[in-house]
Every structure is written in C-alpha cells, then in structure tokens.
Amino acid sequence: MAIYVQKFGGSSVADxxxxxxxxxxxxxxxxEGHSVVVVLSAMGKTTDNLIxxxxxxxxxxxxxxxxxxxxxxxxxxxxxxxxxxxxxxxEAVSMxxxxxxxxxxxxxxxxxxxxxxxxxxxxxxxxGRIVIVCGFQGLAPSxxxxxxxxxxxxxxxxxxxxxxxxxxxxxxxxxDGVYTADPRIVKQARKLDSIAxxxxxxxASLGAKVLQSRSVEFAKKYGVELEVLTSFDRxxxxxxxxxxxxxxxxxxxxxxxxxNQAKVTIQRVPDRPGVAATLFKELAAANVNVDMIxxxxxxxxxxxxxFTVPRDEINRTRSAxxxxxxxxxxxxxxxxxxxxxxxxxxxxMRSHSGIAYQMFEALSEHKINVEMISTSEIKISVVIRSAxxxxxxxxxxxxxxxxxxxxxxx
Amino acid sequence: MAIYVQKFGGSSVADxxxxxxxxxxxxxxxxEGHSVVVVLSAMGKTTDNLIxxxxxxxxxxxxxxxxxxxxxxxxxxxxxxxxxxxxxxxEAVSMxxxxxxxxxxxxxxxxxxxxxxxxxxxxxxxxGRIVIVCGFQGLAPSxxxxxxxxxxxxxxxxxxxxxxxxxxxxxxxxxDGVYTADPRIVKQARKLDSIAxxxxxxxASLGAKVLQSRSVEFAKKYGVELEVLTSFDRxxxxxxxxxxxxxxxxxxxxxxxxxNQAKVTIQRVPDRPGVAATLFKELAAANVNVDMIxxxxxxxxxxxxxFTVPRDEINRTRSAxxxxxxxxxxxxxxxxxxxxxxxxxxxxMRSHSGIAYQMFEALSEHKINVEMISTSEIKISVVIRSAxxxxxxxxxxxxxxxxxxxxxxx
Numbered sequence: 001m002a003i004y005v006q007k008f009g010g011s012s013v014a015d016x017x018x019x020x021x022x023x024x025x026x027x028x029x030x031x032e033g034h035s036v037v038v039v040l041s042a043m044g045k046t047t048d049n050l051i052x053x054x055x056x057x058x059x060x061x062x063x064x065x066x067x068x069x070x071x072x073x074x075x076x077x078x079x080x081x082x083x084x085x086x087x088x089x090x091e092a093v094s095m096x097x098x099x100x101x102x103x104x105x106x107x108x109x110x111x112x113x114x115x116x117x118x119x120x121x122x123x124x125x126x127x128g129r130i131v132i133v134c135g136f137q138g139l140a141p142s143x144x145x146x147x148x149x150x151x152x153x154x155x156x157x158x159x160x161x162x163x164x165x166x167x168x169x170x171x172x173x174x175x176d177g178v179y180t181a182d183p184r185i186v187k188q189a190r191k192l193d194s195i196a197x198x199x200x201x202x203x204a205s206l207g208a209k210v211l212q213s214r215s216v217e218f219a220k221k222y223g224v225e226l227e228v229l230t231s232f233d234r235x236x237x238x239x240x241x242x243x244x245x246x247x248x249x250x251x252x253x254x255x256x257x258x259x260n261q262a263k264v265t266i267q268r269v270p271d272r273p274g275v276a277a278t279l280f281k282e283l284a285a286a287n288v289n290v291d292m293i294x295x296x297x298x299x300x301x302x303x304x305x306x307f308t309v310p311r312d313e314i315n316r317t318r319s320a321x322x323x324x325x326x327x328x329x330x331x332x333x334x335x336x337x338x339x340x341x342x343x344x345x346x347x348x349m350r351s352h353s354g355i356a357y358q359m360f361e362a363l364s365e366h367k368i369n370v371e372m373i374s375t376s377e378i379k380i381s382v383v384i385r386s387a388x389x390x391x392x393x394x395x396x397x398x399x400x401x402x403x404x405x406x407x408x409x410x
Numbered sequence: 411m412a413i414y415v416q417k418f419g420g421s422s423v424a425d426x427x428x429x430x431x432x433x434x435x436x437x438x439x440x441x442e443g444h445s446v447v448v449v450l451s452a453m454g455k456t457t458d459n460l461i462x463x464x465x466x467x468x469x470x471x472x473x474x475x476x477x478x479x480x481x482x483x484x485x486x487x488x489x490x491x492x493x494x495x496x497x498x499x500x501e502a503v504s505m506x507x508x509x510x511x512x513x514x515x516x517x518x519x520x521x522x523x524x525x526x527x528x529x530x531x532x533x534x535x536x537x538g539r540i541v542i543v544c545g546f547q548g549l550a551p552s553x554x555x556x557x558x559x560x561x562x563x564x565x566x567x568x569x570x571x572x573x574x575x576x577x578x579x580x581x582x583x584x585x586d587g588v589y590t591a592d593p594r595i596v597k598q599a600r601k602l603d604s605i606a607x608x609x610x611x612x613x614a615s616l617g618a619k620v621l622q623s624r625s626v627e628f629a630k631k632y633g634v635e636l637e638v639l640t641s642f643d644r645x646x647x648x649x650x651x652x653x654x655x656x657x658x659x660x661x662x663x664x665x666x667x668x669x670n671q672a673k674v675t676i677q678r679v680p681d682r683p684g685v686a687a688t689l690f691k692e693l694a695a696a697n698v699n700v701d702m703i704x705x706x707x708x709x710x711x712x713x714x715x716x717f718t719v720p721r722d723e724i725n726r727t728r729s730a731x732x733x734x735x736x737x738x739x740x741x742x743x744x745x746x747x748x749x750x751x752x753x754x755x756x757x758x759m760r761s762h763s764g765i766a767y768q769m770f771e772a773l774s775e776h777k778i779n780v781e782m783i784s785t786s787e788i789k790i791s792v793v794i795r796s797a798x799x800x801x802x803x804x805x806x807x808x809x810x811x812x813x814x815x816x817x818x819x820x
Binding site (some may be wrong): 068 | 426427429430433460463464466467468469471472474475476478479481482485486488489490491492493494496497503504506509553554
C-alpha cells in the first residue's frame with residue numbers, strides 16, 4: 001500500500017466549499033487503496049486577518065506569541081477537513097504539528113524542522129485512517145509551538161514524505177504545474193512534465209511562486225519526488241525530481257521575471273579594500289536581502305557599485321546606505337525601483353555554451369537594454385527597465401523555442 | 411506576594427480595543443505587586459463563526475475535531491493579550507490549556523478537568539511574568555485537545571485558582587456583579603456585596619447568566635472565593651463565598667426568571683408503578699434535560715404528569731413523548747411554550763418559614779396564576795404564563811424588599 005502525502009494550500013482551501021473539493025480528492029486517493037497523509041495551510045485570509053489583529057495591539061509582536069497566534073490558522077483547516085471527510089463516510093483524524101511529531105528548532109516564526117517522529121501518524125494510517133496534519137508548524141524544544149514561516153506548509157509536506165518514506169508527495173497549488181514562463185504573460189508558455197530540483201530552485205527564487213525554495217531544497221536533500229498540480233481538476237502536474245541525463249538535452253527549461261526588485265548604485269566609491277565589506281555588513285544588519293551585486297570597472301581610484309534588493313526593503317536600504325556614504329567616501333547614491341530581473345534557467349546550460357550570447361542578442365534585437373548581468377551554472381539573470389519585463393519574457397520564450405515540447409539543444 | 415487569577419470573557423474580550431483595556435487592568439494588578447494569572451475566553455464571535463464554518467462541511471461534526479477547531483478561539487485571545495501586555499512593557503507569556511498543565515477526561519466538547527500540574531505556570535510567575543492561559547480547554551488522556559464546553563472558561567479560572575492556591579479569583583463579566591434581580595427588568599435591583607455559593611448555584615441554574623454553575627460548584631468544593639466584576643470600570647463586584655452566619659439574616663437574596671422553558675403535560679397516565687421511569691428514561695436517552703416534575707393527584711386510576719424542559723429541546727421532547735403515549739396508555743400530551751419559571755433564592759429560607767406563603771400571596775394580589783411549584787431548601791420556583799414574567803419579578807422584588815440593603819428577616 002503506497003503512502004501519499006498531499007499538500008493543499010492557497011485558493012485550494014479558501015472556504016468551506018473548497019474544503020469539500022479537497023475532501024473529495026483526498027477521499028478518492030484513499031479509495032484507490034493508498035494511505036493518505038494530508039498537509040494543509042490556513043484557509044483563505046485567516047493568516048492575514050490574524051496578522052492584522054496582532055498589529056492592532058502591538059506593532060512589533062513577539063515571535064513566540066506570533067506563533068501561538070498564527071498556528072491556529074492551520075488548526076482550523078485540519079479540523080474542518082476531518083469533518084468534511086467524516087461527512088463522506090471516511091475515517092480521518094486531524095493533528096497539530098506537535099501532535100504529528102514534528103520537532104523544530106527554537107527560531108520562532110522562522111523555525112526549521114529538526115526531526116519528525118512519525119509514530120502517531122503511522123499508527124493511525126495502519127488503522128485505515130486518513131491523517132490530516134497542520135502545515136507550517138512544529139514543537140520547539142521549549143514545548144512551545146513554532147512556525148516555519150509563511151509558505152512553510154510545502155516544507156512540512158516534503159519533510160513528512162521523507163520521514164514516512166512516502167511514495168509520492170503531491171503539492172496542490174493555484175496552478176496546474178510548472179510552466180516554461182508565467183502563462184499570464186507569455187501566451188505560448190507550456191506546462192513541463194518534469195523539472196530538475198536545481199532548475200526549480202532557481203525558478204522558485206526568481207519569482208515563479210509555485211513552490212517555496214526551502215521545500216525544494218528539502219526534497220532534493222532527501223530525494224523526495226514532488227508533483228506540483230492543481231486541486232481544481234484532475235490533470236497531471238509537473239514532477240520535480242533528480243536531474244536525469246535526458247534533461248540536459250533541454251538547455252533552457254524556463255524564463256522567469258522578478259518585478260519586485262530595486263536597484264541601488266553607490267557612486268564614486270573609493271576603490272580600496274574593505275569598502276564593500278563595510279557596506280554589505282551594514283545592509284545585513286538592517287536585514288536587507290541583497291541579490292545581484294555588480295561593481296563597474298574603476299577609473300581614477302573610484303568605482304561605482306550597483307546591487308539589487310527586494311523593492312519593499314528599499315526604505316531600510318536607503319537609511320542604511322545614506323548613513324554610510326560619507327564614511328566610505330562615496331559621492332552619492334541612486335535608488336531605482338523601475339527595474340525587473342529576467343532569468344533563463346536550465347541544467348543543460350552546464351554543458352552548452354553560447355546561451356548568454358543568444359539571450360543578449362534576442363533582447364538587443366528588440367531594443368531592450370541590459371543594465372546588469374549575473375550568472376550561475378544553470379541560470380542567467382539580467383536587469384532591465386521594468387516596462388520591458390513582459391516583452392522580454394516573450395522574446396526569450398520564443399528565442400529558446402520553449403513552446404516546443406522537449407526540443408533537443410542545438 | 412499574592413496570586414490573582416483574573417478571568418475575562420464575553421464582551422470584555424470582544425475586539426482588539428477591549429483586549430487593550432483588559433491588558434491595562436491586568437498590568438495594573440501586576441503593578442500593585444501581585445502575581446497574575448489571566449484566563450481568557452475566545453474573542454467576540456470567534457466561537458460562533460467556527461461553529462458555523464463546521465456546519466458548512468458537516469451537520470454533525472465529530473466531538474474530537476470540534477475541540478480541535480474551537481480551541482483555536484482561546485489560543486488567539488491569549489496570544490493577542492500577551493502582545494498587548496508586551497506593548498505596555500510588561501513581561502507576559504501565553505499558554506494553551508495543555509501547556510498550562512490542565513489535564514481533562516476524554517469527554518470531548520464537555521470534558522471535566524481531572525488535574526492541574528501548575529509547574530510551568532509557577533515557574534513563569536516566579537520569573538515575574540504574567541501568565542495568560544486559554545480557558546475552556548485541556549489535554550485529554552489521548553494527548554488530544556479537549557474542551558470543557560461553552561462557558562467553561564470560568565471553571566478553568568476556578569480550577570487554576572485552587573491549584574495555585576490563589577488569593578483571589580476574579581471573574582470579569584458583562585455585568586458588574588450579582589444583583590437581587592435582573593436590573594434590565596427590575597429597576598430597583600441592587601448589587602449584592604456578597605452571596606453564598608449555594609445561593610449563586612441556584613441563581614446560576616435559574617437563568618441568571620453571571621457565572622456557570624460548574625465553576626461555582628468547583629469554587630465551593632475547593633473553597634475558592636470568587637469576585638464577579640466588570641472590566642469596564644473599577645467598581646468592586648460581588649464576592650461569592652462560603653455561607654456565613656450573617657447571611658442568614660437575609661431570607662431572600664434574589665429573584666430570577668427563566669423564560670427559556672417549556673411545559674409538557676401527559677394526560678391521563680395510568681397510575682401504576684414504572685410509568686414515570688419509562689417516560690424519563692426515554693427523555694434521558696433523547697438527551698432532554700428535564701427540570702421541574704409535578705404529578706397531580708390521581709383520580710380513578712389515572713394521573714396527569716407535568717414537567718418542564720428547556721424550550722429549545724421541545725422538539726426532541728415531542729418526538730420522544732409522542733412515541734411513548736400509546737405504550738404507557740396515556741390519553742395525550744399538551745406542549746406549552748408560553749411559560750416562565752420565577753424563583754426566589756436565599757440561604758435564610760432554611761431557618762425561616764412562611765416564605766412560600768408570602769410569595770404566593772404577592773403573586774395572587776397581582777392576579778398572577780401559579781401553575782407549578784417546586785421547592786428546595788433555599789429556593790422556591792413557580793411556573794407562570796410567560797407574559798407575566800417581568801411583572802412577577804418586580805412584584806417579588808418589592809414584596810421581599812430586596813431593594814433595601816441587608817434588611818434583616820422579619
């Protein structure tokens with residue numbers, strides 16, 4: 001008997017009606033003869049409403065208490081799904097993260113799963129019950145409830161799949177799989193049958209909000225094959241798995257855009273050791289997540305330094321940077337929020353050259369100026385004007401013929 | 411250093427603003443140098459909303475899952491109050507029922523507290539923290555969350571006060587104390603300084619919704635002095651305590667009306683042993699809470715049997731009774747929902763006679779007909795037409811001069 005872990009989040013669990021659709025899906029899987037462990041996120045706007053409530057009494061709520069508060073969202077979900085399954089005649093039991101044996105570290109609101117004791121889940125599966133577990137939470141060493149941070153339910157599902165040696169880990173989302181590009185922007189975008197963990201990681205961190213990066217890292221580490229699919233119909237989704245040789249024939253797997261970036265240029269920084277260290281130490285202290293960093297060629301002992309940050313961290317960045325300009329002897333700083341980062345991703349890049357050239361040429365043919373470039377083994381990212389973001393995606397999607405199924409690399 | 415247990419429920423915790431008022435009250439108590447343990451109910455309509463949500467997926471939800479669902483309401487409250495106290499600079503920590511060491515039996519949705527291990531609470535009090543505990547819940551032997559049933563937060567407060575040997579147990583409610591009668595109905599109603607446990611028990615079970623009966627029983631059993639007061643201002647409330655000699659001078663402590671009753675008369679029941687047993691066994695099986703029972707004088711081998719039930723159980727009662735009429739050989743049944751039960755209560759009745767006479771005479775003078783009578787050592791209840799309920803309360807309040815402070819019995 002195969003063990004299936006099925007995770008439902010987002011609009012799949014928006015309201016009671018959605019919960020009944022989820023119950024039907026889970027019930028059908030159980031009826032096919034599988035043992036089913038379900039992981040749920042909070043329903044609809046529950047988490048946002050709780051956060052708003054907390055802000056009314058304390059602008060900076062304590063992390064432990066935030067976990068006490070937010071963990072109720074998933075607890076409501078699991079109880080409701082258990083009730084919906086009971087109404088269909090199924091045997092089902094809900095569990096909080098702590099009850100499910102999920103132990104975390106003590107970093108409240110951003111805890112990491114340390115271990116899972118699956119005894120209670122297994123005992124219930126053996127009794128023929130569907131087990132429904134709160135995503136996003138576990139028990140900290142202090143016996144307090146800790147949450148994994150928003151979106152952590154994917155990680156719960158993957159960790160449970162690993163601990164239970166599950167045969168399948170299905171992540172039900174608002175979309176029916178992983179696409180070569182955002183289909184709302186690129187009409188020719190095509191759903192992928194499969195994608196490598198590393199490709200998914202690059203896409204996840206690049207703004208394709210299908211799976212949380214941490215859950216993909218976890219899946220890779222423990223060799224858990226994921227399926228990303230929708231709860232709204234029964235079409236197969238996209239399998240996220242270990243890279244196989246066949247995958248290398250596809251040079252570019254997908255295109256992604258991140259429109260939530262801002263660019264900061266520090267002008268005429270003295271070209272001497274330690275300046276970059278001072279700057280980025282200060283930004284780290286201000287809790288700013290710096291992404292791309294480019295230092296232009298220096299002239300006459302000075303250099304311009306450019307980096308990108310998430311757009312909603314631009315104010316924190318500005319306070320940190322403005323206070324440093326004099327100390328590091330810079331001439332000034334330019335803050336630019338009208339940018340977008342466009343990336344192409346594919347494990348095939350490792351063994352193919354000339355991809356960067358193809359990318360820049362395609363953009364150039366459409367008069368799209370590249371302002372920054374950053375590359376890794378399996379991706380190339382460029383920063384352009386945000387107004388051209390959608391066009392750039394379409395151009396690159398076409399240039400790399402992503403609409404064509406499994407086209408071998410040239 | 412005295413330990414104070416303070417319980418806030420109902421409109422005291424309706425929203426974030428109320429929570430801030432509660433936080434101020436708790437903070438002030440701590441500032442006076444006391445150790446404070448706070449017990450909270452769910453905020454505003456949280457519990458009702460959760461029940462509605464459950465009904466959308468299952469008309470008869472499983473009790474264990476219902477507890478999983480409803481226990482989130484208090485969990486939200488305790489986290490929010492902790493945050494509000496933090497915002498005032500106080501040290502505070504929230505705990506679920508299980509975290510606070512509250513162990514219950516396994517009767518989900520109506521569990522009883524079996525024991526309390528106050529170690530974790532005490533350790534936190536010793537560190538100078540305000541401890542905020544979820545009312546209404548505890549840990550069942552199965553390691554599942556169990557709730558004490560609605561209104562059970564009072565019981566949590568009393569049980570904690572007993573376990574912690576607290577110096578004071580304050581129950582903050584929508585009203586500022588226990589009155590001689592409902593002040594919305596009887597204008598001359600007067601707030602009592604103190605009342606005996608037994609009197610409070612009779613009043614609680616008679617529809618004066620100030621304190622839950624179970625919490626008063628608990629307080630009596632463990633000798634916990636309660637104070638009933640309001641969170642909206644700083645006036646002293648009413649102390650509920652062991653009966654003292656002085657109390658006996660007051661014959662009638664208060665008047666209460668229960669307008670949620672219905673009367674059932676079974677006509678011409680054969681006057682032979684076992685009929686009543688059959689009838690009330692069936693009603694118990696149908697989960698009907700029978701209150702007053704009166705059997706009229708029998709004539710010619712038949713008798714009329716009359717009893718009262720909560721009005722919202724009248725349909726269940728009807729199904730049970732109609733199916734039995736033939737079996738017990740009764741002529742028929744009359745169901746009457748237009749009644750009210752009016753009671754006078756006072757420990758002084760034990761040592762004073764003639765009270766029933768005074769009560770009936772006062773009602774009779776106002777042409778209010780008494781349909782049923784039931785008495786205990788410290789109370790007399792009558793059933794009258796519901797239309798006369800308010801008038802009857804006023805009449806009795808005046809007849810026993812309840813508006814006059816501490817008037818000795820004549």
